[in-house]
Amino acid sequence: MQKDLIFYTSGGNESGVTLNFADNNSADWVIFVHGFKGFKDWGFWHHIAAEFNHAGFNVLRFNFSHNGTGPHGSEFTRLDLFEENSFSLERKELSEITDALARGEFTESLPRSICLLGHSRGGAMAIFEAAVNSRIKSAALWASVSKLNRYSERQLTDWEQKGYLEFLNTRTRQKMRAGKNLLDDIINQDKKGLNLKMAVKKINSQVIIIHGEQDLTVKPEEAVEIYNNLKEGKGSKLVMLPATGHTFNAEHPFKGTNDKLESAINETIKFFKNILN
Numbered sequence: 001m002q003k004d005l006i007f008y009t010s011g012g013n014e015s016g017v018t019l020n021f022a023d024n025n026s027a028d029w030v031i032f033v034h035g036f037k038g039f040k041d042w043g044f045w046h047h048i049a050a051e052f053n054h055a056g057f058n059v060l061r062f063n064f065s066h067n068g069t070g071p072h073g074s075e076f077t078r079l080d081l082f083e084e085n086s087f088s089l090e091r092k093e094l095s096e097i098t099d100a101l102a103r104g105e106f107t108e109s110l111p112r113s114i115c116l117l118g119h120s121r122g123g124a125m126a127i128f129e130a131a132v133n134s135r136i137k138s139a140a141l142w143a144s145v146s147k148l149n150r151y152s153e154r155q156l157t158d159w160e161q162k163g164y165l166e167f168l169n170t171r172t173r174q175k176m177r178a179g180k181n182l183l184d185d186i187i188n189q190d191k192k193g194l195n196l197k198m199a200v201k202k203i204n205s206q207v208i209i210i211h212g213e214q215d216l217t218v219k220p221e222e223a224v225e226i227y228n229n230l231k232e233g234k235g236s237k238l239v240m241l242p243a244t245g246h247t248f249n250a251e252h253p254f255k256g257t258n259d260k261l262e263s264a265i266n267e268t269i270k271f272f273k274n275i276l277n
Contacts, residue, residue, distance in 0.1 A: 035120030
């Protein structure tokens with residue numbers, strides 16, 4: 001069963017939420033966190049949700065309010081909001097949605113457990129939430145970034161002077177802009193509590209990191225860095241998949257699954273089940 005709704009954040013923004021329910025009256029939940037230029041209905045998310053439902057997990061998918069697609073859209077029709085987005089905003093919205101799920105706002109019963117699955121920049125948001133929220137039983141980081149500042153000094157200077165950084169979405173051919181809110185988060189990440197390395201060190205739950213060895217968007221070394229900064233003796237796991245790219249060889253629109261994506265799904269489900277059982 002699937003349910004779509006609108007979640008209103010404390011800032012008055014609209015976040016589209018999709019709930020995918022397992023058939024076994026499960027009280028175990030996994031929140032999917034999309035990345036940069038991502039959205040809850042991108043490519044593989046429907047398939048992953050179905051696989052988790054089949055394994056007995058309920059799934060919550062959502063769009064960050066400023067991801068650019070609108071609450072339930074699949075096209076970038078709100079580039080104005082995209083330009084105003086920030087790491088701080090996404091971190092806050094994930095926290096609010098997690099808290100809403102935990103107090104039963106989306107369902108008739110309270111969850112038994114909540115795990116996170118973040119892809120790419122969504123992995124960074126999952127790290128921030130897992131570092132401060134004791135309700136999070138585990139987190140899966142798929143192709144996750146290990147740092148927020150991914151720009152050269154020249155890019156940062158140009159960004160500061162123009163007030164935005166423009167880039168091309170190679171899939172849609174749209175010119176998209178990141179504005180000063182994001183730049184301010186990068187420059188002042190320590191003051192704003194956005195130091196990703198420090199957040200990783202604060203995580204007390206077990207984490208599984210899955211990364212493609214041929215990821216050209218986020219280098220595999222970043223997965224190793226995250227793993228090495230996790231607390232020792234916590235039972236976390238690092239899985240490197242050979243011949244695998246940033247989206248685990250999946251596309252949008254989704255053209256079907258593959259063995260690499262299935263490996264990531266199965267490894268994550270097994271990891272979560274071992275922790276919860």
